[in-house]
Each structure stands twice: as C-alpha cells, then as structure tokens.
Amino acid sequence: MTTNGAGAPAVVLLSGGLDSTTVLAYAVDAGFVPHAMTFRYGQRHAIEIESARRVARAHGVRDHIVVDIDLRIFGGSALTSDLEVPKDRGVDEMQRGIPITYVPARNTIFLSYALAWSEGLGASDIFIGVNAIDYSGYPDCRPEYVAAFERMANLATRGAVEGTTPVRIRAPLINLTKQEIIELGLRLGVDYGLTSSCYDPSPSGVACGRCDACRLRLEAFARAGAGDPVRYA
Amino acid sequence: MTTNGAGAPAVVLLSGGLDSTTVLAYAVDAGFVPHAMTFRYGQRHAIEIESARRVARAHGVRDHIVVDIDLRIFGGSALTSDLEVPKDRGVDEMQRGIPITYVPARNTIFLSYALAWSEGLGASDIFIGVNAIDYSGYPDCRPEYVAAFERMANLATRGAVEGTTPVRIRAPLINLTKQEIIELGLRLGVDYGLTSSCYDPSPSGVACGRCDACRLRLEAFARAGAGDPVRYA
Numbered sequence: 472m473t474t475n476g477a478g479a480p481a482v483v484l485l486s487g488g489l490d491s492t493t494v495l496a497y498a499v500d501a502g503f504v505p506h507a508m509t510f511r512y513g514q515r516h517a518i519e520i521e522s523a524r525r526v527a528r529a530h531g532v533r534d535h536i537v538v539d540i541d542l543r544i545f546g547g548s549a550l551t552s553d554l555e556v557p558k559d560r561g562v563d564e565m566q567r568g569i570p571i572t573y574v575p576a577r578n579t580i581f582l583s584y585a586l587a588w589s590e591g592l593g594a595s596d597i598f599i600g601v602n603a604i605d606y607s608g609y610p611d612c613r614p615e616y617v618a619a620f621e622r623m624a625n626l627a628t629r630g631a632v633e634g635t636t637p638v639r640i641r642a643p644l645i646n647l648t649k650q651e652i653i654e655l656g657l658r659l660g661v662d663y664g665l666t667s668s669c670y671d672p673s674p675s676g677v678a679c680g681r682c683d684a685c686r687l688r689l690e691a692f693a694r695a696g697a698g699d700p701v702r703y704a
Numbered sequence: 705m706t707t708n709g710a711g712a713p714a715v716v717l718l719s720g721g722l723d724s725t726t727v728l729a730y731a732v733d734a735g736f737v738p739h740a741m742t743f744r745y746g747q748r749h750a751i752e753i754e755s756a757r758r759v760a761r762a763h764g765v766r767d768h769i770v771v772d773i774d775l776r777i778f779g780g781s782a783l784t785s786d787l788e789v790p791k792d793r794g795v796d797e798m799q800r801g802i803p804i805t806y807v808p809a810r811n812t813i814f815l816s817y818a819l820a821w822s823e824g825l826g827a828s829d830i831f832i833g834v835n836a837i838d839y840s841g842y843p844d845c846r847p848e849y850v851a852a853f854e855r856m857a858n859l860a861t862r863g864a865v866e867g868t869t870p871v872r873i874r875a876p877l878i879n880l881t882k883q884e885i886i887e888l889g890l891r892l893g894v895d896y897g898l899t900s901s902c903y904d905p906s907p908s909g910v911a912c913g914r915c916d917a918c919r920l921r922l923e924a925f926a927r928a929g930a931g932d933p934v935r936y937a
Contacts, residue, residue, distance in 0.1 A: 575823035575861060580820060583812045610865045623855070623856045626846070628844070
C-alpha cells in the first residue's frame with residue numbers, strides 16, 4: 472500500500488459499517504494518524520455507533536468523537552423515521568432510482584463537520600467510505616459529487632485565504648465493488664465481525680439479512696469467498 | 705424589487721442579525737414563501753436566537769426551526785469559547801487576516817442543513833446573508849465560495865439524479881456595503897430594533913458597541929444617515 476500519510480493527521484468519517492471501517496484501515500495503512508468522527512443522527516440503526524466505537528478502538532485511532540445531530544427534523548427517510556425499510560430486493564431493483572433509505576444531504580452535512588474538525592486539527596485529509604459502484608443509488612456517493620465538495624472546501628476555510636495546506640477529500644473505495652472492498656479490508660486485517668451494516672437490526676444488534684445493506688453485504692462476502700462474521704436473524 | 709419568487713418556498717438562514725434579517729425581507733419582497741432556519745451552535749451571543757424568533761414573527765415566515773448543533777467541539781473561535789472577543793478595532797485592522805471570531809466551516813455547515821431542509825420542502829432557493837465587502841475577512845463569505853457550494857449542492861441531492869429543480873444559493877447582499885444593506889432594509893420596512901449583531905452582548909442583550917460587529921454596524925448606520933434603534937452599553 473501507499474504510505475503517503477507519513478504521520479499526518481486525517482479525519483476519518485466512521486459509521487461503524489463495512490465501508491468506513493475499511494477506509495479507516497486504509498488510512499492507517501497509508502501512514503495517517505486517524506481522528507475518527509461518528510454521527511448520532513436519529514438513525515434507527517443507532518447500534519452502529521457501538522460498532523464504530525469498537526472499530527475505533529481496534530484500529531488505534533488518535534481520538535474519536537460522536538457528534539449529535541438530528542436529521543429527523545427534515546423527515547422523508549426510512550432510516551430516520553417509521554417508514555418501512557425495504558426488504559428482499561434484488562440488486563437490480565435497488566439500483567432503480569433513489570431508495571427511501573436516502574437521507575437528504577447526509578454526506579454533505581457529514582463532510583461539513585469533518586471539514587470544520589480538520590481545520591481545527593490542522594489536517595488536510597478527510598476520508599470517507601463512499602462507493603459509486605454498489606452505492607444503492609445515492610446521489611452523494613458519486614465521484615463528481617466528491618470532487619465538487621473538495622473544490623468548495625478549498626474555498627471555504629482558513630487555508631483558502633491564507634494559502635496554506637489544501638483540503639483533500641479521499642474516497643479510496645469510490646470505484647471498488649463491495650467484493651473488492653471486502654478483499655481490500657481482509658488484506659489489511661479488518662475484523663468485519665466488529666462492523667454493522669444492517670438498516671433494521673434487532674434491539675440487540677442482530678442483522679436482519681433482508682434490507683438492501685444486508686443483501687449487498689452478504690452477496691459480496693459470498694463473491695469474495697469469505698464468510699461474513701456478523702450474526703444474522 | 706423583483707418578484708421572481710411567485711409563491712415558491714425558500715429556505716432562509718436567519719441568525720437574527722442585521723444581514724440575515726435584510727435577506728429575509730428581500731425574499732418576502734421577491735414573492736418567496738420563507739422557511740427560516742436558525743442555529744443554536746454554542747455561540748456566546750445566543751441572545752441572537754431570541755432576535756431571530758422576533759424577526760421571523762415580524763416577517764410572517766411559514767415556519768421557523770432552531771437547529772441545535774455544537775460547534776464548540778471544534779474549538780478555536782472566540783464566538784464559541786472563552787477566548788476574548790476583540791474590541792475597539794478600526795475597520796482596517798478588522799480586515800487584516802482572519803479574525804479570532806471566525807468559526808471553522810460555519811457557513812458550510814449551515815448551508816448543508818439548509819440544503820437538507822430545502823430538499824424535504826421541495827424548495828429550490830436557499831437565501832444566506834453573506835457579504836463580501838464588510839465581511840470581516842471570513843473565507844466563507846466570498847462569491848467564489850458561494851458559487852462552489854451551489855455547484856456542489858447541485859450534485860448532492862435527489863434533483864441531481866432525477867433531473868428536477870436545481871438548487872440556487874442566493875446571496876443578495878454579497879456585493880453590498882453594510883450601509884447599502886441598511887438602506888435596502890429600510891426601504892423594505894425592516895425594523896432593525898428587532899435585530900442583534902453584537903458578538904459580546906450583556907446577559908440582557910444590550911450590545912457592547914465595541915466588538916467588530918457593533919463597530920461595523922454603528923458606522924454603517926451613521927453613513928446611511930439613520931439611527932440604530934438597538935440599545936448599546
């Protein structure tokens with residue numbers, strides 16, 4: 472792997488899911504000193520925050536903040552309301568339009584907070600686990616979106632006026648399939664048993680196995696020829 | 705004035721200060737149905753939130769939400785910490801570099817929330833009272849920043865994928881001096897006695913008259929040949 476981090480601080484957005492955990496391992500492997508940021512945003516699968524804590528500990532992050540924000544005020548997403556999470560859909564069906572689990576402007580809000588923290592830390596690099604291949608149709612997971620956020624960020628902050636270090640939004644998974652992400656993580660020694668992907672887990676954190684996130688994950692583990700270590704209902 | 709709003713919903717970022725209040729009046733005058741959004745972000749001058757409520761009522765907004773976010777976790781600004789607010793500075797001195805009252809990525813976070821809400825409301829227009837002339841040296845008050853945010857926003861949301869209404873970030877004050885802003889607001893019937901600009905008000909809300917915000921405001925009222933109706937210590 473690359474080692475261009477060379478001890479530099481970086482902010483890593485960490486949900487506790489498969490993608491962001493792989494990104495954290497990638498950043499560590501590249502030599503960055505990771506500062507992890509997780510959001511409690513009213514998601515029904517808040518159990519993922521416990522996963523994020525376990526993952527952060529396992530990967531030796533420098534510090535980990537859990538930011539309370541309330542995206543429920545905006546409504547409209549099955550992830551933050553009583554709307555039903557879709558189950559048992561095939562991948563073709565998932566990729567038809569934007570699913571009801573989409574949360575408006577979520578990645579923009581997450582990256583904005585990461586930008587604020589990175590400025591305080593003096594970090595140039597912000598890592599996010601977005602992925603445009605098996606991306607469930609979310610607009611804010613596409614490469615052109617990430618590039619536009621980076622351009623905006625480089626005009627938004629102190630560095631833009633003072634000519635100091637640029638902001639880099641790093642999305643190392645953006646062109647990988649879910650299978651390739653798992654293969655990368657396994658090479659980097661990720662313990663996927665610590666992670667949590669399910670949109671609709673049981674109160675004790677057992678994955679449903681039927682929502683889009685579970686189905687994409689299970690199929691990708693199967694393709695990678697590996698067993699998924701998390702528990703399913 | 706223009707009337708291109710024609711009954712369309714718009715999100716208006718409303719701090720309760722002079723600029724955002726003028727913007728609200730501008731949006732109403734242009735025919736928009738305003739939905740006002742205010743942030744309680746750990747600012748020492750939280751009294752401005754009461755001003756925002758008064759202003760929202762006076763201008764008949766459709767609804768007004770006060771969003772709790774905590775920017776203190778990032779540190780580094782006199783507006784959100786015990787660092788001393790600078791006093792008695794001349795305008796030249798204010799415009800030398802980025803002042804300690806700068807809050808990292810604040811407008812980016814505010815606009816991101818506004819973007820999320822606008823998507824839920826089906827609103828294309830987001831109004832913000834940034835101003836690049838008497839702007840106190842904040843990087844996220846410049847036209848190139850606003851344009852870059854708009855470009856990003858148009859790739860971030862449902863409309864980007866579904867080809868529906870574009871997002872417009874409207875910053876009608878961006879090229880006005882503070883004097884011109886006050887003149888515009890007075891023409892639109894704004895009662896500036898409802899507003900609050902001071903960075904360091906007394907607990908009962910009396911403006912200090914000496915911070916950068918007070919000094920810019922007082923000087924602009926004097927140039928406009930008008931009296932500032934708020935109380936000063």
